[in-house]
Amino acid sequence: xxxxxxxxxMWLKKTAMISIKNLHASVEGKEILRGLNLEVKPxxxxxxxxPNGSGKSTLASVLAGREDYEVTDxxxxxxxxxxxxxxxxxxxxxxxxxxxxxxxxxxxxxxxNFLKTAINEIREYKGLDPIDPKQFLALVKEKxxxxxxxxxxxxxxxxxxxxxxxxxxNEIFQMAMLEPTLGILDETDSGLDIDxxxxxxxxxxxxxxxxxxxxxxxxYQRLLDYIVPDYVHVLYNGRIVKTxxxxxxxxxxxxxxxxxxxxxxxxxx
Amino acid sequence: MNVMTENKLTERILSGSETKLVSLAGNAAVRKNALDEFRxxxxxxxxxxxxxxxxxxxxxxxxxxxxxxxxxxxxxSHDVEEMTxxxxxxKVVIVNGILIPELSKLDRLPAGVTVKSIADAVxxxxxxxxYHSTIAxxxxxxxxxxxxAMNESGVFIHIAKGATCEIPVHVVHIASNExxxxxxxxNLIVAEVDSSLNVIESFESIGPVKTLTNVVxxxxxxxxxxxxxxxxxxxxxxxxxxxxxxxVAESASNYCTYTFxxxxxxxxxxxxxxxxxQHTESHLYGLYVTIGNRVVDNHTxxxxxxxNCMSNELYKGVVDGKSTAVFNGKIFVRRDAxxxxxxxxxxxxxxxxxxTVNTKPQLEIYADDVKCSHGTSTGRLDEDxxxxxxxxxxxxxxxRKMLVRAFAEEVVNNVPDEAIKAYLDNRLNHLMS
Numbered sequence: 097x098x099x100x101x102x103x104x105x106m107w108l109k110k111t112a113m114i115s116i117k118n119l120h121a122s123v124e125g126k127e128i129l130r131g132l133n134l135e136v137k138p139x140x141x142x143x144x145x146x147p148n149g150s151g152k153s154t155l156a157s158v159l160a161g162r163e164d165y166e167v168t169d170x171x172x173x174x175x176x177x178x179x180x181x182x183x184x185x186x187x188x189x190x191x192x193x194x195x196x197x198x199x200x201x202x203x204x205x206x207x208x209n210f211l212k213t214a215i216n217e218i219r220e221y222k223g224l225d226p227i228d229p230k231q232f233l234a235l236v237k238e239k240x241x242x243x244x245x246x247x248x249x250x251x252x253x254x255x256x257x258x259x260x261x262x263x264x265x266n267e268i269f270q271m272a273m274l275e276p277t278l279g280i281l282d283e284t285d286s287g288l289d290i291d292x293x294x295x296x297x298x299x300x301x302x303x304x305x306x307x308x309x310x311x312x313x314x315x316y317q318r319l320l321d322y323i324v325p326d327y328v329h330v331l332y333n334g335r336i337v338k339t340x341x342x343x344x345x346x347x348x349x350x351x352x353x354x355x356x357x358x359x360x361x362x363x364x365x
Numbered sequence: 366m367n368v369m370t371e372n373k374l375t376e377r378i379l380s381g382s383e384t385k386l387v388s389l390a391g392n393a394a395v396r397k398n399a400l401d402e403f404r405x406x407x408x409x410x411x412x413x414x415x416x417x418x419x420x421x422x423x424x425x426x427x428x429x430x431x432x433x434x435x436x437x438x439x440x441x442s443h444d445v446e447e448m449t450x451x452x453x454x455x456k457v458v459i460v461n462g463i464l465i466p467e468l469s470k471l472d473r474l475p476a477g478v479t480v481k482s483i484a485d486a487v488x489x490x491x492x493x494x495x496y497h498s499t500i501a502x503x504x505x506x507x508x509x510x511x512x513x514a515m516n517e518s519g520v521f522i523h524i525a526k527g528a529t530c531e532i533p534v535h536v537v538h539i540a541s542n543e544x545x546x547x548x549x550x551x552n553l554i555v556a557e558v559d560s561s562l563n564v565i566e567s568f569e570s571i572g573p574v575k576t577l578t579n580v581v582x583x584x585x586x587x588x589x590x591x592x593x594x595x596x597x598x599x600x601x602x603x604x605x606x607x608x609x610x611x612x613v614a615e616s617a618s619n620y621c622t623y624t625f626x627x628x629x630x631x632x633x634x635x636x637x638x639x640x641x642x643q644h645t646e647s648h649l650y651g652l653y654v655t656i657g658n659r660v661v662d663n664h665t666x667x668x669x670x671x672x673n674c675m676s677n678e679l680y681k682g683v684v685d686g687k688s689t690a691v692f693n694g695k696i697f698v699r700r701d702a703x704x705x706x707x708x709x710x711x712x713x714x715x716x717x718x719x720x721t722v723n724t725k726p727q728l729e730i731y732a733d734d735v736k737c738s739h740g741t742s743t744g745r746l747d748e749d750x751x752x753x754x755x756x757x758x759x760x761x762x763x764x765r766k767m768l769v770r771a772f773a774e775e776v777v778n779n780v781p782d783e784a785i786k787a788y789l790d791n792r793l794n795h796l797m798s
Contacts, residue, residue, distance in 0.1 A: 160756050188758035200753040204771025210754065213767070218758040253771075254753075270757060 113138050113309050114159075114179070114278055119170035120334075121158045128154040130334035131170070136278070139306040143320055143345060144313045146331035147353040152313045153197060155331070156282040159311075160194035161187050175277065188214075189221035193276035195267040197283040202254035207266070208236065210254055211273050218274065239272040243299035261292035268299040279303065280311045285319035297322030317349035332360050374425055375407040382515060389517060391487040391497070399503045399513035406507040418691045418723050419633055419662045421508075424605065429545050430577040436543035437461055438572050442468055445537060448569050450597060451784040454535040455480065461540060462548030462578070463518045468537075477528030478562070479521070483551055486521035492555050493521045500583035501611040506635065508607045512581040516551035519580075522564060524590075526557040533563040533595075533782065540569075540576035540604050552582040556590035556618075563782060565595040568629070570604035575630075577605040584612040584620070588642070591619045595785060599792065600629035602657070609635040616642030623780055624680075626653040626661045627792060637666040640674040651680035652776040654796050655688035655720070662691035669702040672732075678709040681776050683769055685716040691723045698730040698737060705735040713743040714772055716765075766797050 112135045121129040128151045136142050146152050158165045159172065161184030172179040175190060182190065202210075216226045227235075240250055243265040255263050264284055271279055281300065285293055300310065300323050312323055320328070320342065328344040329336045332353070337360040338344070348356070379400070386396050411420035424430070440460050445468050457480050458468035464482040471480050479490075486493035503510040520536050538550060556562050570576060586592050600606060606629050614620045626632050638647055653661040667676045682690045692711045713722045726739040746768050754764035773793055780786045 162752055162756075183761070184752060184755040185758055185760050185764075188756055194756050196753065196756075200747075200749050202747075202750045202753065202768070202771065204774050205754075205767050210757070210759070210767065213763055214754075214757040214759050217760055217763065221758075274758065 111138075112136060112173070113175060115173045117171050119158070119172060120168045121154060122166050122168055123154065123164055127168070128165075128334055129158065132331075132335055134311075134329065134336060136309045136311060138277075138309055139304075140327070141304070141310045141312060141323065141325045143325035143328045143342075144311060144331055144336075145315065145317075145328060145345065145348055147357070148315070150331045151334040152315070152331055153282055154334075156194055156197075156280050156311075156313050159187075159280055160184060160192065185217070186221070188274070188276075189218045191277035193271050193274055193279045195264075195271060195279065195281045195284050197286060199255050199258075199263040199267055201256045201258075203256050205254050207250050207252055207254050211236075211270060214274060235273060239269055242272050242302055243268045244295050245269045260287040261289065261296075264288060264292065264296050265299070268296055268303075272299065272303055277307060278309050278311070280313065282313050283315060284312075285314055285316060293319065294322060317345040320345045330356050332356055337363070372407065374422065375404060378408065378425060378431065379404065386514060389515070390484045395498055396514045399498075399510045400515075402503045402510035403507050403514060406510065409507055415664060415693070418689065419631065419660055421607070421633075424577070424631065429575050430547040430605070431545070438541040438543050438574070440465070440468065440539055440541050440571060444539070444571065448537050448539070448567060450535060450565055450567055450788045451533050451782060453784075454533040454565065456535045456537055457520050458537045458539065459519060459550050461542055461546070461576075462516065462550040464520055473532055474534075475528070475530055475532075477525035477560075478530045478534070479523040480534055481521055483519040483521040483553055484517065486553070490521065490523075492523055493553055496555055496583060496585050497553055498583075500585060500613050501581050501609060506609065508579050508635075509581055509609055509611075512549040512551055512579050512609070516549040516581070519551035519553075521552070522554045522562070524556050524560040524562045527559045528557070529561040530563070533565050533785070535565040535567065538566065538568045538578060538580065539571060540578050540600065541571040542574050542576055543572075545575040547577040547579055550578065550580045552580070553585075554582065554592070554594070555585045556587060556592045558587045559589040560587075561591045563593045563595075565597060565785065567597040568600050568604075568606055568608075570600040570629075573601075573603050575603045575605065577607065579607040581609045582611070584610065586612065586614040586618040586620045588615045589617045590615075592621070593781065594620065594622045595780075596622070596624045596634070597789075598624075598626045598629055598632055600632075602630050602659075604629045605631040607633050610637070612636075612638040614638060614640055614642075614645045614647060617644045619646045621648040622650065624649075624651040624663065625789060625792075626651075626655075626663070627796060629659065629661070631660045633662045633664070635664050637668070638676070639668040640671060640676075643671055643673040645674045647674075647676045648779070649676070649678040649680070650776050650779050652773055653680075653682045653684075653690055654773065654793070655682070655684050655690050656686045657688060658686070659688045660691075661688075662693075664691075664693045664695075666695040666697070667707065669696070669698045669705045669707060671699075671701060672703045672705065674702070675706040676708070677706075679776060679779070680711045681772065682711075682713040682722065683716065683773060684713055684720040684722050687717070687719040689721045689723070692741075693725045693727065694739070695727045696729070696737065696739070698728075698732050698735050700731040702732045703734045705732060705737065707735070707737045709739040711741045712772075714769065715743060715745055716769070769797060
């Protein structure tokens with residue numbers, strides 16, 4: 097068997113990084129995801145759009161391992177592992193990253209110390225030695241530039257007193273530091289003005305690579321002008337009801353979600 | 366329980382006290398009167414409002430602390446060295462309520478600072494005589510009365526007018542006995558006009574024998590004086606502590622108090638601060654971390670009797686295992702105390718289903734032109750914050766530790782002395798690892 101680099105990348109291209117099959121999930125006894133299917137291959141960017149309440153953020157939370165959500169059926173395979181059985185921290189250590197819609201403020205926990213702990217726990221999981229402190233600081237400097245994050249913010253408590261835009265930039269900064277293989281952006285565009293949106297999107301684009309994939313959850317097409325997806329999926333009533341190329345986002349922007357809803361209802365009948 | 370049995374218990378505790386009292390230094394009439402007060406009040410039971418959660422009577426009913434023989438388990442200078450909090454501090458060591466000059470280190474004290482045994486001071490020192498037993502009122506609390514009657518020793522700290530003491534005075538209280546007993550160390554701190562002083566009182570224990578330290582500290586802060594007063598409680602699981610601190614603060618003085626309760630089976634702190642003149646300021650910080658079956662109870666009283674004073678209080682607790690924490694914060698703003706600023710906050714984190722917190726802010730405001738606030742909260746660690754940290758790859762145990770540390774750090778960060786802060790950080794690391 098040949099094992100040169102091009103063969104490996106060919107193989108990667110063929111195998112799904114994450115495969116979601118017939119996923120059902122509930123919160124407080126209410127079913128939100130009702131048989132969702134999605135497959136993302138390395139290097140791909142998938143946009144998940146949909147009206148309010150369709151289950152977009154639930155999908156992001158379920159994948160990241162939030163414990164309020166109960167997976168009642170279906171399976172999720174991430175890099176060959178059963179994702180559902182992994183704790184939230186082990187999912188992160190396996191290379192999954194969720195950029196929160198509402199990043200949490202954590203007074204008293206320094207952004208930098210927290211990131212260092214996160215990186216070292218991920219390294220430990222992979223059997224690597226702790227990161228060299230100098231190398232870590234160099235990495236911080238380099239990645240801050242990616243999202244134009246003020247050095248002072250990196251040294252403050254996690255998200256404390258950050259503006260909405262700063263919080264979102266901090267999310268992308270953390271993603272750049274942790275170098276995940278799958279980035280899930282949960283409504284990262286919400287609450288951003290156009291300049292902040294551009295900065296955040298540029299940061300994400302710089303992180304795109306043949307080995308790294310993204311699931312971009314968004315309500316509006318606007319973000320997809322900057323982060324151009326390979327596929328656009330429409331989520332409605334906890335299921336993906338339509339999949340298309342990036343142009344589907346424009347169509348949704350123009351026509352709204354109503355035609356999707358009636359199509360889905362007709363299909364159900 | 367009826368009155369008869371309660372009296373019997375008090376009499377059992379007091380048996381032999383009259384005889385012993387005669388041999389003790391100081392004003393015999395004061396001691397006799399205090400003993401009568403103790404007898405009148407008796408050991409507080411859980412029916413006593415201020416002691417309902419911790420029930421001191423219950424402790425005695427178990428027959429503990431009653432040994433009359435005080436058999437000291439020897440304490441070495443090495444033991445004392447291990448108990449260092451701020452390197453370079455002057456040290457005065459009190460073992461089982463008795464000041465031990467051989468273990469103390471007072472040679473670095475600057476001019477204007479006097480540190481000596483209170484047993485001597487109440488006989489020979491005019492200032493000690495003037496204030497001893499005038500700030501803590503025997504008729505208000507049985508434990509104060511008991512201490513006034515039975516104290517054998519303790520420390521008198523005096524700083525002269527305008528003097529500044531750069532090094533902290535560290536009072537090391539050690540309970541170390543071969544028989545379960547009660548000790549009554551008595552302290553008096555007098556900061557004269559415009560002086561500046563830092564006092565650390567630490568409480569340690571050696572050995573497995575049950576002890577009760579009933580300590581009373583009186584503090585007089587004169588006009589313009591600045592006093593930082595630390596209470597660091599790190600006793601072992603056999604040690605019990607009844608700690609009363611009574612403070613009178615005069616005009617434009619600044620009394621800051623920091624209470625860290627990290628150990629002991631049973632710890633009760635009564636901290637009473639009275640403002641007797643205007644423009645006085647006081648900050649009260651407290652942090653308790655409780656595990657196992659431990660009980661920590663902080664009762665504070667800030668009495669705004671006159672106008673234009675400021676008090677700010679922040680107590681936080683991390684309560685784990687089957688432990689119990691109590692916070693009761695009284696603030697009185699009396700009728701004449703206009704332009705008072707009084708703030709109080711108590712926050713608790715419960716880390717286990719079996720841990721208990723009882724918190725009660727108690728503000729009594731009789732003036733109308735004041736700014737007062739209080740807030741209290743008790744809850745679990747923030748689930749959203751936990752998830753956020755874990756979603757970044759931080760394990761559950763580390764995430765929990767990070768959040769608890771951040772919670773506790775808010776109190777530690779108010780400590781102005783870097784060496785003490787470093788000691789506390791280190792201590793917290795050990796507690797939480």
